[in-house]
Amino acid sequence: MAVDGSLEEMLSAATAAVSGCSSLDELARLQNRHLGKGSQVAEARAELRSVAAEERPAQGALIERTRAAIEEVFRSAREHLEEADRQRRLASDAADLTEILEAAVPSLGRAHLVQRTRDELEDVFVAMGYEVVEGPEVETDWYNFEALNMPPAHPARGMWDTFYLKLGEPNSIMLRTHTSPTQVRVLQRGELPVYAVMPGRCYRRDTPDARHLPVFHQIEGLVVDEGISFADLAGTIEEFTGAYFGEGIHSRLRPSYFPFTEPSAEFEVNCTICRGAGCRTCSHTGWVELGGCGMVHPAVLEAVDVDPERFTGFAFGFGIDRCAQMRHEIADMRVLVENDYRFMRQL
Amino acid sequence: MRVPLSWLRDFVTVESDPAELAEVLSGLGLVVEGLERVGEGLDAVVVARVLDVFAIPGADKIARVVVDAGGEEVQVVCGASNFFAGDHVPLAKVGAVLPGGFEIGKRRMRGVESSGMLCSARELGLSEDHRGIMVLDSATVPGEALADALGIVRDFVFDIAVEANRPDALSIYGVARDVAAKLGLPLGDPLALAETVAGDPAAGAPGRAECAGGLAEVVLSSGETVRVEVREEDRDLCGRFTATVVTGVRVGPSPPWIARRLTMAGMRPINNVVDASNYVMLELGQPTHPYDLALLRGRSIIVRAARPGEKLKTLDGVEREMAVRSVGPGDDRRDCLICDGDDIPIGIAGIMGGQSTEILPSTTEILLEAAHFLPMAVARTSKRLGLRSEASVRFERGCDPEGIERAVTRICRLVGGHAGDGEGGRVQAHLDVSVPRELPRRITLRTERVARVLGTDLPIERSREILTAIGFRCPGDTAEPDLVVEVPSFRPDVVSEIDLIEEVARHVGYSVIARRTLRPSRAGGLSPYQRDRRRVRSVMVACGAFEAWSQAMIDPDDAVAAGCRNPLVGLENPLGAGESALRPSLLPGLLGAAAGNIARRENDVRLFELGTVFPFPDAERLQAAQAGRGRVAGSVSQPGVDAGAGTGHGEGPAATVLDEREILGAVFAVGESSMQVAIRAVVDLCDGLGLERLDIRQELEGGYSGGRAEADVVIRTAGDSSSSAAGRHSRGAGHDAVMPVAPAGRFSYDALSVSRRGALVAQSADGPAREGEVIAGVVGEVDSKVLAHFGIPDALPAVRRVAWMAVDLAILFGETRRVGTLARPLSRFPSADADLSFELPAHVTASQVAAVLRGTGAELVDQVRLIDAYRGGGSPALRSVTFRLRFSSLEGTLTDGQLAEIRAACIGAVESTLGARLRGGSQ
Incomplete structure (x- = not known):
């Protein structure tokens, strides 16, 4: 049928015209030519009136299908052109994200490295069921020494070089040399049992060098309850070691001496650099000394009116700065107090 | 050791x-x-006798040497020329590996074969001498191993x-x-070691005097009298004093084995007498001191406490002044002296002898002191003089009063054996002045207690075995469940059952004791204060600030420069004058830290610190802290620091020496916008912690007059009332203390520019306005003079304005109202904005306007925001502020009529209460 043939031609003519089109404006013009007034499709529809009535529906449907097909050709072409246009715009808007990255000024500061170490340690102990207690940095002789089983002139007092203050009787008021006076204060609350860690700043009259600062931070633990034994102490140290330093790092205790604990021990942990295999950091022993611990001396409990026959306990303590130094391999501790942006931005 | x-x-x-x-x-x-x-490294090094030395043609620096290495002739080439035929020298044979790993091989030099090497002392690691080949004693035998010849034992x-x-x-x-x-x-047994016996003072000294009184005397064979006295009133300082007289002594070098052992143990050999004393101190732990009896005036010894200011020159050549300053509580300043018959000091008991009676080459008679001094007295004297010795370390910790005889016998044998050409000295007399000895201490060791402390069951037999092996006696019945233990005199440290348990644990081995996992019955946690403090840190970090750790010990000049006018807490023994006071404020440390970074050309410096400051205590507080020995309930924390999770034990005065305060301080040196950053931080701090915003209260009365206006606000400063009764969260103590802004020294308010500073005022959780107000901190710009003091030149653009903020954490957390925790419903209807501009009198602040606007608009006000501020010239200065208000209602869309009504109410309120005037007439 002639009409059929020309309809097919109209479709292929439109398809051919569209395939060569590269702009949306041209596409609109072409669409008008192929579908608008005076287009062949419009003419075919006008001619429909002259078609015999019984053929008219079939013929009409045919024309409509053709028209729809041509419209589809244009719709799809427009979609393609629009997408191509968008892609071009995007391409021209490309950015080197690292330019932004490199230009960015840091907007966040940082907590002090030692403070972050302290927070981590606190968190470990809080998870183990401890409260965190703090005490004053200026103490009396009684809290810093005497209540800790060091009567005046006790030889063990020589273990700490003390900064004394010009207050009261000579050498009676001092900057605390350890966090242990806080133990005494915790026990003075008279609330038992006690499961507490006591972090804080301490002072010793050492000339600053790579491994010593006259001002440093300690964290101390104290447990006093009924039935607490050395086995609990050893187990607690081991649990802490695993929780803080990670799986595979273990602890061991060796006899030592502190006036306020007995039996006393040093506790060592596997060197975190070589994980116990032996390296320079640990002098090839696989162990690094971390701190001291022991069973609370009955004299300390008696000093704060706790019955040592009914209650027993343990205490442990170690340097927070030393922990940070170990973990970050800081060669010279003095950098921790220099507040140098170049260091603070690093870690 | x-x-x-x-x-x-x-x-x-x-x-x-x-x-x-x-x-x-x-x-x-x-x-x-x-x-x-x-x-190490002396294998294959032998003694060789030089037979002949031949020149090598064409080589003037080296020679061909033939030596006898014990029946075998060896030829070596040698570069040294300090020896001659017949000398004995060390020969390292082929194959020897010298200290340091140098291996000797067969070599050929100038056509001459060298089968070994003659060595200098340094090459053998024996001394630093490298001037030539070591020439040995002619008594050595060629072929003998050098180590044997020199008595060197590996x-x-x-x-x-x-x-x-x-x-x-x-x-x-x-x-x-x-x-x-x-x-x-x-x-x-040390006395079973064979040495030449010169006499045993314990057994058969010709003259012997023992005395439980204070004085002993012996007449020597020469007819002279030797006398020892411990002054009655000072007998607590010296529990036992023995003197042994040895005559016929010849002073000379010690035999090599003694010298060698002393050297290995870290002491310098001096002469046979002094060395014997030192040797026995190291071996048995009993320090002794030999005096030249001939130089001892009156041949007498008097032991007594020193008189204050008494002087003595000790063996190290230093003049010492005695009994002059206290070294701690309970120190009675009694230094124990050893004096001669004229009562002139010749030694400091237990620490060091004097120069006047030291053993000289000419000495022939010695008086050997072996005593037991009060450990605490020796410790104090040693500390007072800053003088420690091997002897003082031992006396301080406690020597064995029963070990004296053994030590003296051992020394006499050593001196007798080596002092005088085989003839030896003779013990002439032994004098012993002592207070009655105590019976051995007895302690009961309960099997059950051992198990309870160690957490491990230990058979009583094991405890008995261990204790017996280390010198304790367990005299009781073996069938008893508990042990009665007798403490040996060499363990003065063992005074109670727990000491015995430690001895047992130590010998059982800590690694053998079981480990148990402990589970506290309560939950752990941080206190509310500690949680808030962590949030403070996060907020400051979010403000771009780095946390500093500045020195707590500062230069007093810096404190003054930082505007702290109160007395400072000084250090008795600072490391230096620049660190001689405790900081009253964080400002000196933080400005110092900022200065360092600015000097390194950092142009955006933001530092903060959370640290303790130390206000000077009043006498009452100090006395309470010292006298009370802290036996006061509720004294766990420093004021301001929460006692810990959920304790709530704040009642009772805090028995701390100082009212230590934990302060947040921050320095911002970011150029023109420093103040904006600081104020932003104050706002973020409150918002981040869920606190109502702190007011900034300035001295605005009468404009920026430059002087301090006392009267804008008169408010209390919690905690500045330094009475010891000012408990941390207590509301009673501070309420009636009414103070102006200025005393807030811990905030360094006076270091701030007078025209750009303000107090941060918190509205207390309860109490009416004004009376319930409290200063939580300050914010402002650091005065340029202060900056200059800390080395921050104000010419740099980065530091043209340096802002400072300081907040007392306890007040911030404890005295500031928390923002309500209940959610407010939101309006579902459109909101409407209105901008209002006001001209302000000089003393009115923008915050005051905002507060009136918020109060007037009440629940219809969503937002009150300052969108413009203008300051013109003239006097009084023309100021205007523009606020944008956003209104909405829960009931419905606000009608024009309603809006006009609210707006008019707002204008009316600002005009009438603050004396401000709406700009641009009635819009």
């Missing part, structure tokens, strides 16, 4: 490898800090850290006792 293995083996026949032995020692609490090898030295509670381990013998017990080996 340096322990040579050979010396240890005099008493216990340990066969184990030195490294293993080091582990055993460490496991006993005698921690080995170093293990040195002595005399040895190991353990460097042991002895803890303060182990006086017994400050001796080779004491260490041997522990090792023997641990390894199950027998312990030898």
Whole structure:
């Protein structure tokens, strides 16, 4: 049928015209030519009136299908052109994200490295069921020494070089040399049992060098309850070691001496650099000394009116700065107090 | 304590490898800090006699030397020329490996074969002498191993850290006792070691005087009288004093083995008499002191306490002043002196002898002092003089009063054996002045208690075995469940049951004791204060600030420069004048830290610190802290620091020496916008913590007059009332204390520019306005003079404005109202904005306007925001502010009529209460 043939031609003519089109404006013009007034499709529809009535529906449907097909050709072409246009715009808007990255000024500061170490340690102990207690940095002789089983002139007092203050009787008021006076204060609350860690700043009259600062931070633990034994102490140290330093790092205790604990021990942990295999950091022993611990001396409990026959306990303590130094391999501790942006931005 | 293995083996026949032995020692609490090898590298080094020296043609620096190496002639080439035919020299044979790893091989030089090397002392690691070949004593035998010829024994030295509670381990013998017990080996007797016997003072001295009074006298064979007196009133300082007179002494060098052992143990050999005294101190732990009897005036010794200011020149050549300053509470300043017959000091008891009676080459008669001094007195004197010696360390910790005879006998034997050409000295007399000895201490060791402390069941037999092996006696019935233990006199540190338990635990081995996982019955946690403090840190970090750790000990000048006018807490013994006071404020430290970074050309410096400041205490507080010995309830925390999770025990005065305050301080040096950053931080701090915003209260009355206006606000400053009764969260103490802004020294308010500073005022949780107000901190710009003091030049653009903020955490957390925690419903209807501009009188602040606007608009106001501020010239200065208000209602869309009504109400309120005027008439 002639009409059929020309309809097919109209479709292929439109398809051919569209395939060569590269702009949306041209596409609109072409669409008008192929579908608008005076287009062949419009003419075919006008001619429909002259078609015999019984053929008219079939013929009409045919024309409509053709028209729809041509419209589809244009719709799809427009979609393609629009997408191509968008892609071009995007391409021209490309950015080197690292330019932004490199230009960015840091907007966040940082907590002090030692403070972050302290927070981590606190968190470990809080998870183990401890409260965190703090005490004053200026103490009396009684809290810093005497209540800790060091009567005046006790030889063990020589273990700490003390900064004394010009207050009261000579050498009676001092900057605390350890966090242990806080133990005494915790026990003075008279609330038992006690499961507490006591972090804080301490002072010793050492000339600053790579491994010593006259001002440093300690964290101390104290447990006093009924039935607490050395086995609990050893187990607690081991649990802490695993929780803080990670799986595979273990602890061991060796006899030592502190006036306020007995039996006393040093506790060592596997060197975190070589994980116990032996390296320079640990002098090839696989162990690094971390701190001291022991069973609370009955004299300390008696000093704060706790019955040592009914209650027993343990205490442990170690340097927070030393922990940070170990973990970050800081060669010279003095950098921790220099507040140098170049260091603070690093870690 | 340096322990040579050979010396240890005099008493216990340990066969184990030195490294293993080091582990055993460490496991006993005698921690080995170093293990040195002595005399390595001398294998295949022998004594050789030089037979002849021949020149090598064409070589003037080296020679051909033929030596007799013990029946075998050896030819070597040698570069030194300090020896001659007939001299005995050390020869390192082919194959020898010298100290340092240098291996000797067969070589050929200038066509001459060299089969070994003649060595200098340095090449053998024996001394630093490298001037020539070591020339040996002619008594040595060619072919003999050099080590044997010189008496060098290959040895190991353990460097042991002895803890303060182990006086017994400050001796080779004491260490041997522990090792023997641990390894199950027998312990030898020091007096069984064979030496020439010069006389045994304990047994058969010709003259002998013992006395339980205060005085002993002996007449020597020469007819002279020797006398010892311990002054009655000072007998507490010296529990026992013995003097042994040895005559016929010839002073000379010690035999090599003594000199060698002393050297290995870290002491310098001096002469046979002094060395014997030192040797026995190291071996048995008993310090003694020999005097030249001929130089001892009156041949008498008087032991007494020093008179204040008395002087003495000690053996080290230093003049010492006695009894002059207290070294701690309870110090009665009684230094114990040894004096001669004229009562002139000749030694400091237990610490160091004087120069006047020291042993000289000419000495022939000695008086050997062996005494027991009060440990505490020796400790104090040593500390007072800043003088420590091997003797003082031992006396301080407690020597064995019963070990004196053994030590004296041993010394006499050593001196007798080596002092005088085989003839030896003779013990002439022994004098002993002592207070009655105490009976051995007895302590009951309960089996049940051992188990309870150690958490491990230990048969009583095991405890008995261990204690017996280390010198304790367990005289009781073996069937009893508990042990009665008798403490030996060399363990003065063991005074209670727990000491015995430690001894048992140490020998059982800590690693053997079981471990148990402990589960507290309560939940752990941070206190509300500690949680808030962590949030403060996060907020500051989000403000771009780095946390600093500045010095707590500062230069007093810096404190003054930082505007702190109150007295400072000074240090008695600072490391230097620049660190001689405790900081009253964080400002000096933080400005110093900022200055360093600015000097390194950082142009955006933001530093904060959370640190303690130390206000000077009043007398009452100080007295309470000292006298009370802290036996006060609720004194756990420093004021402001929460006592800990959920304790709530704040009642009762805090028995702390100072009212320490924890302060947040921050310095911002970011150029023109420093103040904006600081104020932003204040706002973020409150918002981040869920607190109502702090008011900034300035001295605005009468405009920016430059002087301090006292009267804008008169408010209390919590905690500045320094009475010890000012508890941390207590509301009672501070309420009636009414103070102006200025006393807030801990905030360094006076270091801030007078025209750009303000107090941060918190509205207390309860109480009416004004009276319930409290200063939580300050914010402002640091005065340029202050900046200059801290080395921050204000010419730099980065520091043209440096802002400072300081907040007292306890007040911030405890005295500031929390923002309500209940959610407010939101309007579902459109909101409407209105902008209002006001002209302000000089003393009215923008915040005051905002507060009135918020109050007037009430629940219809969503937002009140300052969108413009203008300051013109003229006097009084023209100021205007523009606020944008956003209104909405829960009931419905606000009608024009309603809006006009609210707006008019807002304008009316601002105009009437603040004296401001709406700009642009009635819009």
